[in-house]
Amino acid sequence: MHIAIVGNIGAGKTTLTELLAKHLGYDPQFEAVDHNPYLEDFYSDMKRWSFNLQIYFLNSRFQQIMEIQVNNKNIIQDRTIYEDAYIFAENLHDMGLMTSRDYENYRSIFDNITSFIKPPDLLVYLRASVPTLVNNIQRRGREYEAGIRLDYLSKLNDKYKNWIDNYTQGKLLVLDKDNLDFANKPEDLGFVIQSIEREIHGLF
Numbered sequence: 001m002h003i004a005i006v007g008n009i010g011a012g013k014t015t016l017t018e019l020l021a022k023h024l025g026y027d028p029q030f031e032a033v034d035h036n037p038y039l040e041d042f043y044s045d046m047k048r049w050s051f052n053l054q055i056y057f058l059n060s061r062f063q064q065i066m067e068i069q070v071n072n073k074n075i076i077q078d079r080t081i082y083e084d085a086y087i088f089a090e091n092l093h094d095m096g097l098m099t100s101r102d103y104e105n106y107r108s109i110f111d112n113i114t115s116f117i118k119p120p121d122l123l124v125y126l127r128a129s130v131p132t133l134v135n136n137i138q139r140r141g142r143e144y145e146a147g148i149r150l151d152y153l154s155k156l157n158d159k160y161k162n163w164i165d166n167y168t169q170g171k172l173l174v175l176d177k178d179n180l181d182f183a184n185k186p187e188d189l190g191f192v193i194q195s196i197e198r199e200i201h202g203l204f
Contacts, residue, residue, distance in 0.1 A: 001026070001200065002068055004077040007126030007177070008156050009148065010136035015183050016126065016192070017078040023193055026074040029064055036060075040144045050092045051102040057084045058110060065117045080120065082169075085110040087159040095155065119169040122199050127164075128177035130154050173199050 003026070005013045014030060021028035038056050042049040061081040068075050085107060093103040128136075130153050137145050164174065173195055182189040 001074045001122075002077065002120045003075070003122045003124060003196065003200075004080045004120035005124050005126065006080055006083055006160075008128060008133055008153060008160060009145070010133040010140075010153075011126040011128045011177055012136060012183065013078050013126060016124075017076050019182060019189055020076045020193070020196070023189075024074070024076070024196075026076045029068065029075055029077040031061075031079045043144045043147055046092065046097045050089075050098040051106065054084060054089045054092070054098070054106055055109070057088075058106070058113065062113050062117070069117065077120065080123070081110075081114065081117070082119075082163070083160075085114075086163045087156055091152075091155050091159050095152075122171045122173060122196065123167065123169075124196065125160070125164050125172065125174045126177045127160070127174055128157075130157065132178050133157075171199050171202070 003020070005017050005020075007013050017028050017030065020026065036053070036056060038049050038053040042053040058081065061079075061084060064077070065081055068077065089098065089103060089106050089110075092098040093100065098106070130150055133153050134150070137148065164172070175192060175195070180188045180192065182192050
């Protein structure tokens, strides 16, 4: 069983991944943020480093997904390879922060890579408004995230909505993060686990 948690920066993906792994007994797979050599440079000069950053994410997530498929374990994954292309790279291109040449090259690599992998059994989308995202980003206090612009988060939210509205690759569960505090309220976490288990058992 492969469950993937998706959502914008600050939506609570890592927290939910940790909690679900603990409660369901699944292996967590986290996004390689802290070891990404391009992230700090990217936030200080997005145009210069956008392609490098996205290629790094694409490669690391492809390695991760191949391990998931080979190991055949129950996995909870923090963010997916699809978000790299449909959300982040596309948005960078739209904002003029990635050239069309780089974007087309990137999408070609993405299309080739994803032809070798299968999508998650269940995609869990944490939908969150910009104020909720900002609050969470400020609370965790990562220095390189301090300069993230509100219009950037808003554009990413638009991309997520478009992707999720047209998602047809497997089962989908949308959770409203504005009204859920699964980190601090056991009843909210219980609701999330119940919703996920309902989706999982519907697979068989």
